[in-house]
Amino acid sequence: MLATPGLTALSDRDEARRxxxxxxxxxxxxxxxxxxxxxxxxxxxxxxxxPLAASLPEREVTLLEAERRKAEFLERWTADLPNVRVVxxxxxxxxxxxxxxxxxxxxxxxxxxxxxxxxxxREGGAVVLWVGPSVEPQRVAAxxxxxxxxxxxxxxxxxxxxxxxxxxxxxxxxxGMAKKRPLA
Ligand SMILES: C[S@@+](CC[C@H](N)C(=O)[O-])C[C@H]1O[C@@H](n2cnc3c(N)ncnc32)[C@H](O)[C@@H]1O
Numbered sequence: 001m002l003a004t005p006g007l008t009a010l011s012d013r014d015e016a017r018r019x020x021x022x023x024x025x026x027x028x029x030x031x032x033x034x035x036x037x038x039x040x041x042x043x044x045x046x047x048x049x050x051p052l053a054a055s056l057p058e059r060e061v062t063l064l065e066a067e068r069r070k071a072e073f074l075e076r077w078t079a080d081l082p083n084v085r086v087v088x089x090x091x092x093x094x095x096x097x098x099x100x101x102x103x104x105x106x107x108x109x110x111x112x113x114x115x116x117x118x119x120x121x122r123e124g125g126a127v128v129l130w131v132g133p134s135v136e137p138q139r140v141a142a143x144x145x146x147x148x149x150x151x152x153x154x155x156x157x158x159x160x161x162x163x164x165x166x167x168x169x170x171x172x173x174x175x176g177m178a179k180k181r182p183l184a
Contacts, residue, residue: 024048027103027128028055030158034126036100039064041091041117042107046074048130052103053084062099066090091116092172097123097163105130108179110159111143115178118147119167126152127161135159142184147171 024047031038031052038056040049043063053061063078063086065071071088078084087094102117102125110129117127127149129140137159141151144161148168154160172178 020045020047021051023130024051024105025055026157027130028052030155030160031101031103031128032056034101034128036122036125037062037098038101038103039094039099039120041102041104041113041120042066043074043086044070044106046077048103048105050074050078050081050084053078053081057083059083060085062087064089064091064094090175091120092175092178094120096167096172097121097125100125101128102126103128103130109182110135110140111182111184112178114140114143114149114159114161115147115183116172118144118149118161118163119172121163123148123163123166125163127163129159129161131157131159139184143182146183 027048037060039062041064043049043065049061049063061084063074068088071086074086096119099121102120104113104117107113110131113129137151144150148165149161149163152160152162
């Protein structure tokens with residue numbers, strides 16, 4: 001995943017493996033237990049989407065990436081993975097409620113990531129955020145409530161959101177708004 005300069009700031013091989021592959025694989029069991037097609041929002045160099053797709057070959061995986069250069073890289077890298085498709089675009093501009101599970105690692109602050117990801121999944125679906133120790137679950141919960149979801153029981157290192165209702169009118173907000181005017 002390191003063949004295109006600038007795709008990741010990681011230069012040490014072991015550190016890259018830990019951050020890009022091992023960290024992604026931590027989520028396999030969790031995502032396997034949540035049904036439906038998967039979208040990796042802000043896939044960047046392909047994590048967690050590519051390791052998840054390789055581990056769960058029966059699941060359709062979309063790698064969604066806003067930067068064209070990265071999306072083109074992902075196209076080249078996933079040509080041999082039949083269950084993967086790459087979409088170049090922003091989360092806020094995708095069809096709503098088109099996936100069962102949205103996953104995101106290092107996409108944005110968790111409240112922003114929650115606002116971007118929840119509209120993408122159908123009612124009954126889930127969002128899985130890879131989070132660090134500084135996450136503020138109550139802020140994410142406040143956002144989730146506005147966007148048709150709630151925080152569910154989550155294993156350490158993750159925040160799982162359930163989509164409990166339809167995406168409310170007015171969401172997704174236009175590109176950039178979730179960062180510029182966070183809901184919580
Ligand atoms: C810090 S990188 C993380 C990449 C990868 N998930 C990882 O863990 O290494 C965040 C990525 O999200 C993409 N991104 C940011 N905002 C986005 C949006 N609204 N929709 C889709 N992709 C977005 C960026 O272009 C960038 O590639």
